[in-house]
Amino acid sequence: MRPLRLDMAGFTVFRDETTVDFTDADYFALVGPTGSGKSTVLDGICFALYGTVPRWGGSRGIVNALAPSATEARVRLVFESAGSRYVATRVVRRDGRGSVKTAGAGLQLMPPGFDVTRLDTGMSLDDLGDVLAGTPAEMEQAVVEAVGLPYEQFTSCVVLPQGQFADFLHAKPATRQQILVNLLGLHVYEEVQTRASNRATKAEAQLAVVDQALAGLADADDAAVEAADARVAAMRRLTAAVEAAVPRLRTARERETELAAARDAIAEELAVLSRVTMPAGSAKIAEAAATARDRAAEAATAVRAAEEHEEKVRGELAAAGDAGSLGLLLDRHVEFDRLTGQAEWFAGEVSVAEVEHRDAIAAAELAHAAHLGAEQLLEQARLDYAEAQTVDRAAALRAHLKAGDDCPVCTQPVATVPPMPEGSAVKVAEQQGKAARAAADVASTAWKQRDAVARELERGLDRKRAQFEQHKSRLAEVQAGLAGSPGAEALRARLTELTKLQRKLDDAGTDVRAAREAQRRAQTAVAAAEEQQRTAWRSFDAVRDAVARFSPPPADRDDLAGAWAALVDWARDSAAQRETARAEAVAAVEAAHADTQRERAAVVALFADSAVPAPPSGSDADLIRAAAVAAERAQAAWQRLADRREEAQRYAEQRAALLRDGRVAKSLAGHLRANNFERWLLEEALDLLVDGASRILRELTGGQYDLMHDKGEFYVIDHHDAGLRRGVRTLSGGETFQASLALALALSEQLAGMSTTAASLESIVLDEGFGTLDAATLDVVAATLENLAARGDRMVGVVTHVHALAERVPVRFEVHKDARTAHVERVGL
Numbered sequence: 001m002r003p004l005r006l007d008m009a010g011f012t013v014f015r016d017e018t019t020v021d022f023t024d025a026d027y028f029a030l031v032g033p034t035g036s037g038k039s040t041v042l043d044g045i046c047f048a049l050y051g052t053v054p055r056w057g058g059s060r061g062i063v064n065a066l067a068p069s070a071t072e073a074r075v076r077l078v079f080e081s082a083g084s085r086y087v088a089t090r091v092v093r094r095d096g097r098g099s100v101k102t103a104g105a106g107l108q109l110m111p112p113g114f115d116v117t118r119l120d121t122g123m124s125l126d127d128l129g130d131v132l133a134g135t136p137a138e139m140e141q142a143v144v145e146a147v148g149l150p151y152e153q154f155t156s157c158v159v160l161p162q163g164q165f166a167d168f169l170h171a172k173p174a175t176r177q178q179i180l181v182n183l184l185g186l187h188v189y190e191e192v193q194t195r196a197s198n199r200a201t202k203a204e205a206q207l208a209v210v211d212q213a214l215a216g217l218a219d220a221d222d223a224a225v226e227a228a229d230a231r232v233a234a235m236r237r238l239t240a241a242v243e244a245a246v247p248r249l250r251t252a253r254e255r256e257t258e259l260a261a262a263r264d265a266i267a268e269e270l271a272v273l274s275r276v277t278m279p280a281g282s283a284k285i286a287e288a289a290a291t292a293r294d295r296a297a298e299a300a301t302a303v304r305a306a307e308e309h310e311e312k313v314r315g316e317l318a319a320a321g322d323a324g325s326l327g328l329l330l331d332r333h334v335e336f337d338r339l340t341g342q343a344e345w346f347a348g349e350v351s352v353a354e355v356e357h358r359d360a361i362a363a364a365e366l367a368h369a370a371h372l373g374a375e376q377l378l379e380q381a382r383l384d385y386a387e388a389q390t391v392d393r394a395a396a397l398r399a400h401l402k403a404g405d406d407c408p409v410c411t412q413p414v415a416t417v418p419p420m421p422e423g424s425a426v427k428v429a430e431q432q433g434k435a436a437r438a439a440a441d442v443a444s445t446a447w448k449q450r451d452a453v454a455r456e457l458e459r460g461l462d463r464k465r466a467q468f469e470q471h472k473s474r475l476a477e478v479q480a481g482l483a484g485s486p487g488a489e490a491l492r493a494r495l496t497e498l499t500k501l502q503r504k505l506d507d508a509g510t511d512v513r514a515a516r517e518a519q520r521r522a523q524t525a526v527a528a529a530e531e532q533q534r535t536a537w538r539s540f541d542a543v544r545d546a547v548a549r550f551s552p553p554p555a556d557r558d559d560l561a562g563a564w565a566a567l568v569d570w571a572r573d574s575a576a577q578r579e580t581a582r583a584e585a586v587a588a589v590e591a592a593h594a595d596t597q598r599e600r601a602a603v604v605a606l607f608a609d610s611a612v613p614a615p616p617s618g619s620d621a622d623l624i625r626a627a628a629v630a631a632e633r634a635q636a637a638w639q640r641l642a643d644r645r646e647e648a649q650r651y652a653e654q655r656a657a658l659l660r661d662g663r664v665a666k667s668l669a670g671h672l673r674a675n676n677f678e679r680w681l682l683e684e685a686l687d688l689l690v691d692g693a694s695r696i697l698r699e700l701t702g703g704q705y706d707l708m709h710d711k712g713e714f715y716v717i718d719h720h721d722a723g724l725r726r727g728v729r730t731l732s733g734g735e736t737f738q739a740s741l742a743l744a745l746a747l748s749e750q751l752a753g754m755s756t757t758a759a760s761l762e763s764i765v766l767d768e769g770f771g772t773l774d775a776a777t778l779d780v781v782a783a784t785l786e787n788l789a790a791r792g793d794r795m796v797g798v799v800t801h802v803h804a805l806a807e808r809v810p811v812r813f814e815v816h817k818d819a820r821t822a823h824v825e826r827v828g829l
Contacts, residue, residue, distance in 0.1 A: 001147045001158060002080045002762040002795050005119065008044050010073040011065055013037040015821035020044075025811040025826075027789030030799045032815035037822035038799045039767055041815070042159050048077035048088045049143050050151040051102065051136060063100040065092045067821070072103075078110070078119065080762070081146050085110040087128050088143065090136075107133040107142045159765045170729065173712025196668040203662030210655045217648040225645055228638035234610060235631035241606045242627040249599040249623075256592035263585035269550070270578050276543055276571035278564040285536050285560060289529035296526045299519035306515040310508035316501055357461050360454035367447035374436070374443035381436035388428065395420060536560055543567070550574055686712075692746035693739075700738045700780050707742065714739075737773070741766070741781065745788055763795035770800045782808045 006020040013036075020041055022028070030038040043053040047065060056064050065073045073092040078085065091104035110129040119128075133142035144150055149158065397408055401417050537560065544552055544567060552570050555563035603623055607614035612630045615623060686709055694707040697716075706717040714728045716739065728739055744764060773781060782805055789796040800806055811828040 001149075001154075003045055003077060004080060004085070005078040006041065006044050006048070007076040007119070008074070010067050010070040011044055011047070011075050012040050012067060012073075013817060013822040014040065014044075015067040015070060018822070018824055020813060020824050021826060022795070025795065025797075026792060027786065027796045027809055028798075028811040028813060029806050029809035030797065030813050030815060031801060031806045033817075034801060036815045036817045037824075038801075038815045040822070041813070041824065042765060042767055042799065044075050045077055045765075046151075046155065046159060048075045048090055049079075049147065050154070051090060051105065051139065052151065054155050062092060062102065066094060066100060070094075076119075081148070084146075085112075085114065086132075086146050088139070090139075102136050105133070105136045105139045106131065107139055107146065158763060159767075192668070196665045200662050200665035203658045203665060207655060207658045207662065210658065217644050219644075221645070225638065225641045228634070228641050232631070232634045232638050235612070235627070235634040237610075239627040239631045242603060242623055245599070245603045245606060246623055249596070249603055252592065252596040252599045256589065256596050259585065259589045259592050263582065263589050266578055266582040266585055270575055270582065272546055273550070273571045273575040273578070276547060276568055278561075278568055279536070279539060285529075285533050289526070289533045292522070292526040292529040296519070296522035299515065299522040303512070303515040303519050306508065306512040310505065310512050313501065313505045313508045316504075357454065357457040360450065360457045364447065364450040364454040367443070367450040371440075371443040371447040374440035378433075378436040378440040381433040385430060385433045388430075533560070540564060540567070547571065547574075689743070689746050690714075693742040696745050696784060697739055697742040699784060700742060700777060701735070702776070702780075705735070705739070707739065738777065738781075741784075745784060762793070763797070765795075765797035765799070767799035770798070770802045770805050775804070778802070778805060781805075 003022045005022060007017070008014040008020075009017040030041055032038050039055075043055070046053050052061065053064070056062070065075075067073065071094045074089075076087060076089045078087045080086075087108050087110055089104070089106050089108075090102060092100060093103040094100050108129040108131050114128070132146070133139045147154060394409075398417060398420060401407070401414060403414060403417050405414055406412065407414050537557075540555070540560065540563060544555065553566050555567065557563075604614045607626070610630075612627070615626045690707050690709050697705050697707050704718065704720050706719070708715050708717060708725070715725050716728060716731065716735075718724045718726055728736070731739060744766065747764075770778065770781070785796055785798065786808065788794070798805065798809065806812055809828070811826065814825045814827055816823055816825075
């Protein structure tokens, strides 16, 4: 695995979007102050691939992925592995309850030649190629298949984080062995052994199935196939014989069918001729029609006579005058006599009304004069009453007045007080006033009554005068209308004559209507008789049309009965001729049927000779089809036997192959089951690893230490202590770093070329302990890393804050941190 580009946003100290471009960085260093975020770059690589980081302490430490106060972290890694490019993406979010979970994860195989510099830094899950995984669960297996290493071994061989640099050196033999198995792909031999065992078991199961199938095909031998072949030949001969015999049978059956059709045609003609019979009453239909037409002609003559008589009477009536005008003139004579008699009465009524009106006016004038006198007396009584009231008031004042007192009215001294009057003047005046009021009321009522009577008489007089004038006007109008009148008697005589003529005209009209009704009934009878005659002719035509193909004699359209008689006689003679022909046709059909039966018996005998059931009935095609079906069945039976014989041969060959393959698979599984081959490969790989690490360790320690292994455990040979073998756990911290570095470099150098899987160690990144080395050892370590990187087949990276080591690295990624976020800047080549 070789990283090419790392994009981070919201990830731990990298709050802002940050890109680390490893393209062409075969040897690089991550430098910067302690705590600036150097190791976080390696954390981003591990997190993008495996979803966790060694120093987080497991999956629960995912909360550490978020930058402080951030709600989302995105990491994307573009890397190469075994010649292919991949992009791994992970997204972490904090929900509203504060829980931090992986919101998205994906692994995609990028198309060949894709330029990673074209990627944006937006951390979006763009479609960059074929999707290999789309969920965190799918990512786990997909990343292992792409990188070739699980998380624990990746952090022991590729990215070596702080505090775990010596894990491979101190690992247990079984753990170290599993790492080498994954690196070298030796698990393939275990898979080969498993597959060989499965194949041997499968071969045994298939062999049992093949034996069972062969047992079911035991009857498919050569003798059975030859017998089936002979049956096919016999059925083909039967088919040929039936095909040759069926035409003769078909000819006989067609002859029988033709004769039967001729017989049936004669019988049908006889049936048609037998239906030619004259309907009852045909002779009377024409006579009834003629009688009806004569009666219709007589009715038409009667109508014309009645209409002529009516016109004559109508002319006489028109010449006699208008009865309406004469009647009106006679009514005027009667009215004139009446008006003349009433004129004198109206004149007397007007004279009486005028006398009564004059009397009423005189009475009203007298009543009015009396009314005026009463009104004058009433007015005088009012004056007297007022004067009496004054006298009574003065007397009332005088009762309290004494001689010498001032007058209460004139304020003058009174010399002498007059005596008091006797009685009350007011009461006397009041009685006189009431009497005057009563008299005035009586006079007023009398005057009003007489005035009303006079007015009513005046209105009556006006009405009578108006009626009299209207009467005289009407009399003059009627008298003018009688000018030129012959007189009332003459008018009455002429009206009597007109009445007689009108009655005669009415009688003539009644005669006309009766004649027309008789004509209508006669015409209806004619129509019914003619329709009956037409219906009879239609019946005749229908019967004649039914036998028209036999050429019946022509019909006389004026004699229905004669036409029927001629047709019936002809039909009787024609039927007699056909009776003889039918008997001859029946005999011919019987002879043809016998020929047909003989031909069919011959065909059935062909089926019987071949032991094939013939169809009990059916057409000629059924016989040919039955023979063909028998041949096809024989052919199919032969084919099935031939196929089964070939199948048996194939099963025999398959059985031999299964026996051979099963023995080979069983033998291979037995050889690999002891794991001797895998153990030998692991020992060889460990020997190569230790030899390479020992060489590097000698260079790093100035020849003091060699590395060796015994039963999977690592030891060092201390040449400064007389070649003493010591356990690696007895080394000091600096010596342990040197031994671990030697192993890591040896893994990268020696095993990269031996791996058969994607787990080629194409990169190594060291994050450990350079500050503990002295200058000489640091120089040796730097030279070793430079030589490793110079070979060009792997990427080498270091994380350090040692200035002397950083200056010797051609590509440096300087990491620094401000108050908000960390930044990465590439310097060097």
